[in-house]
Amino acid sequence: MQSPNLTSFSVLVAVIAAATAFGWWRRRHDGRLRAVRDRRPAAAGPGGTAAAGDAATLATLGVRPGAVTLVQFSAPVCAPCRAARRVLDDVAGRLDGVTLLEVGVDEHLDAARALEVWRTPTVLVVDATGRVVRRAAGVPDRDELLGTLAPLAARARG
Template identity: 60%
Template structure:
């Protein structure tokens, strides 16, 4: 049997290192709340109204799909937050049925959670399963500012 060449070993190690770094980056980014980039899509407010986001209410909008396993985890997190934080509204949107809205709001994967403030502006967003603590920290000041 022939011994592996040093070039082959180096290429294998480089591929493994790159894969490890990519996995680390993805896990670090997954579910993290971030401020949305300025949208070039026409009328995100109209898209939000089209899926039933009520005016004057802080709302969590979850975009999900029937075959999405992380969507079930996200649903449990959001449902628990809704019961813990009075005045919070929750809407789940099936991306297969509302693909036009998903495109207008720049949703590219499921689950995606949008935190919509009382003025109807998307204040935060997360692609992946967000942590309950991060959502609570983002929602508390928005709920305090919301009209009652």
């Protein structure tokens, strides 16, 4: 039988290892833009398909077809939201045809749930057809965002 001190030490080491692994994983994935796959029709909104439901929800938030839109879901007490806003302001200012829309989750909780926003900041990249094509939870990387938006903005203008 192990002594209580050895057992406590083993538990402590296991907890520290788990926390370190989670922190590494979170840092690696936080703010990364990821492609959005079409959701199953079971998650469909009022239009009959998930994409139509997303488009209707985005329209109620102020997203207009014909422009590439960055939609940032944020909260008043969210410090990373302010950092994300600075990045998005900079990126939207560099590219013609890209608009920025900030949405408060506390005022639009139903829309956040419909669009599967579970933390703030969450950034949605909406193409000119009104479809969410990429999303990031956390502060997005400026260069990755510019690389994603440049071709979308060029298509929207052309």
